Amino acid sequence: MENYADKNFKRLEKILLSDKINIPEGFAEIVRRDIESVLSSYFELNRVRLEIIPSAAGAEITVSADASRIKTLSVGSNLD
Amino acid sequence: MAARKIVITSGKGGVGKTTVTAGLGYALAAAGFGVILVDADVGLNNLDVALGVEDRKLYDFSDILESRCRPGQALIRCGERDLFVLSSGAETPAMTAQAFRGVIESLATSCDFIFIDCPAGIENGFHRAVSAADEAVVVTNPAVSAIRDADKVLSLLTGYTLSSVGIAINRINGGKVLSGEMMSAADIARLLRRPTLGIIPEDAEILLGKTPAHNGRSEADEAFGAFADNIASRRARPYDYLSAHRGFRGFFRRRA
Ligand SMILES: Nc1ncnc2c1ncn2[C@@H]1O[C@H](COP(=O)(O)OP(=O)(O)OP(=O)(O)O)[C@@H](O)[C@H]1O
Ligand SMILES: [Mg+2]
Numbered sequence: 001m002e003n004y005a006d007k008n009f010k011r012l013e014k015i016l017l018s019d020k021i022n023i024p025e026g027f028a029e030i031v032r033r034d035i036e037s038v039l040s041s042y043f044e045l046n047r048v049r050l051e052i053i054p055s056a057a058g059a060e061i062t063v064s065a066d067a068s069r070i071k072t073l074s075v076g077s078n079l080d
Numbered sequence: 081m082a083a084r085k086i087v088i089t090s091g092k093g094g095v096g097k098t099t100v101t102a103g104l105g106y107a108l109a110a111a112g113f114g115v116i117l118v119d120a121d122v123g124l125n126n127l128d129v130a131l132g133v134e135d136r137k138l139y140d141f142s143d144i145l146e147s148r149c150r151p152g153q154a155l156i157r158c159g160e161r162d163l164f165v166l167s168s169g170a171e172t173p174a175m176t177a178q179a180f181r182g183v184i185e186s187l188a189t190s191c192d193f194i195f196i197d198c199p200a201g202i203e204n205g206f207h208r209a210v211s212a213a214d215e216a217v218v219v220t221n222p223a224v225s226a227i228r229d230a231d232k233v234l235s236l237l238t239g240y241t242l243s244s245v246g247i248a249i250n251r252i253n254g255g256k257v258l259s260g261e262m263m264s265a266a267d268i269a270r271l272l273r274r275p276t277l278g279i280i281p282e283d284a285e286i287l288l289g290k291t292p293a294h295n296g297r298s299e300a301d302e303a304f305g306a307f308a309d310n311i312a313s314r315r316a317r318p319y320d321y322l323s324a325h326r327g328f329r330g331f332f333r334r335r336a
Contacts, residue, residue, distance in 0.1 A: 003260040008224050009267050015224070016231050016271060 021059055028052050035063055043067035083116070083188040086195050086311070087213035088248075089237075091229030093200025095221045096250035099286055100278065100307075101197040102130045103300065107308035109163035114191035116155065118184065119168035120209035121199040122175060128167045131158050140169030145179055151186050162191070181212040193311075202236060210237065215244045217277060221251040222263050231272055246316060248278035248307065254325035265318065275316035278307030281324075299324060 032050040039045055048065040088101045098121075105117045119127035122141070128134040139154035155164040166187075188194060196213055199205040210216065216237055220230035230247065237245055249265045256262035269276045283300035299321075306319040 005257070005260045005263045005267065008263050009271070012224055012227055012263075012271050015228055019228065019231065020235075 023052060023059075036065075039065055039067075042071055042073070044069040044071065081189075081192075083114075083191045083194045084215060085184060085188060085213045086193065086215040086217060087120075087198055087209050088195055088217050088219060089198035089206065089210065089233060090200070090219040090226075091202060091233035092220075092226045095219050095226050096248075096280070097200075097219050098126045098130045098197050100217070100219050100248055100250060100280070101127060101195045103280070103304040104195060104278075104308055104311065105131075105158075105163050105165075107301075107304040108193055108312065109159075109161035110305075111308060111312065113193055113312065114162040115164070115193045115195070116187055116191050117163070117165045118187075118194060118196045119166065120180070120196050120205060120212075122168045122205055122208075123171045124199070125167045125169065127197050128156065128165055131165055133158055133165060134167075137167050140167035141180075141183070142169035142172045142175065144183055145172060145174040151183050152190070155187075164191075175208070177208040177211050180208045184212040202233065206236075210240050210242075214242060216240075216242050217246050217248050218272075218274070219248045219250055220268065220272070222249070222253075222268060227268060227271060234272060234274060244314070246275045246277035247272050248280065249276060250278075250280045251282045252279055252321055253282045254322045257322065258325055265321065269318075276318055277310045277316050279303060279319045279321050280307070281321050 028050055031052075032048060035050060036045065036048040039048060043065070044067055046066050046068055048063070051062040053060045053062070088097045088104075090097050101117050105115045109115045117127055117131075119125055119141070121127070125134070125140065128137055133156045136156050139149040141154065143149045144151050144154050151166075154166055156167070157164055184194060184196070196209045198209040218230050218233055218237070220226045234245065247269065249268050252265055253262055257264045265276060265279045280303045281299045283298055285298050286300055303319050303321065306317070310316055
């Protein structure tokens with residue numbers, strides 16, 4: 001038999017946290033695009049993913065991206 | 081001495097606020113305390129009906145506010161003990177939060193406990209009821225939607241000056257908890273992160289309209305006794321609602 005108790009507990013943990021953090025619609029996409037634009041000056045990007053998961057402390061944010069190439073930058077001289 | 085003023089609230093409707101108010105009232109009166117139960121569900125008097133005394137009502141809250149009687153005259157005695165109920169009556173312009181609080185204050189000199197039975201929702205009636213209290217009990221049942229609403233109300237309550245906020249878990253079914261079909265009281269308390277003052281089992285006698293804590297024999301009577309003990313002694317010792325479902329007694333119950 002399915003354990004509704006566990007299932008409901010986990011569901012509620014998520015619901016209660018997201019009720020508290022209250023992420024507005026479209027918020028994650030705006031942040032994702034910002035990060036994408038920063039990263040794209042250094043990498044030839046294929047894809048950028050962003051996940052915001054409410055947590056007891058507030059939110060856990062995971063960014064992952066993959067790139068096909070690192071852009072060549074003349075950084076050496078600037079650091080002298 | 082001034083009475084402790086405790087509001088019984090929930091957010092979601094129908095989870096058992098009125099049942100808890102009545103059950104606690106009976107249990108504390110049986111323990112020798114003077115108790116006044118105030119119906120704050122203005123326009124829908126439920127509490128006098130739940131206590132079976134609606135026929136004996138002469139005055140209600142609105143009569144006090146419109147000076148047709150003194151607060152003490154509107155109290156209906158329930159049974160032999162010092163248990164009284166104040167009916168809500170109709171919504172009137174005089175029924176402001178301040179006026180409501182004033183009446184509660186004037187009653188507080190004549191008893192040990194005042195319980196305020198909150199209406200469903202978080203509209204005007206909620207504010208009126210909560211601002212007259214200095215402690216709160218948030219009632220929930222094991223349903224996901226009820227727990228979510230209880231959590232929202234707990235957040236709202238942080239905006240009031242309350243010396244203590246606890247929870248009551250109603251309609252728990254020990255057998256279903258043991259078989260994993262229902263969340264346990266401990267799980268619910270962990271989600272809501274507040275002390276559990278009361279745990280009341282699902283009880284067919286309550287559904288039949290019998291007043292709880294009348295004879296001290298049903299499972300709910302026992303649970304209300306433990307709940308009342310916690311309130312009176314300001315602690316949160318959880319009632320063992322699972323014991324009836326374990327071991328010998330539980331074995332026969334499960335087979336029945
Ligand atoms: N422990 C219980 N076991 C069985 N039935 C219960 C229990 N608690 C409450 N009930 C039933 O559930 C119904 C709703 O209870 P109650 O009126 O106390 O809820 P409420 O929160 O006061 O509702 P409202 O929000 O409308 O004021 C009633 O019919 C009551 O008899
Ligand atoms: Mg009610």
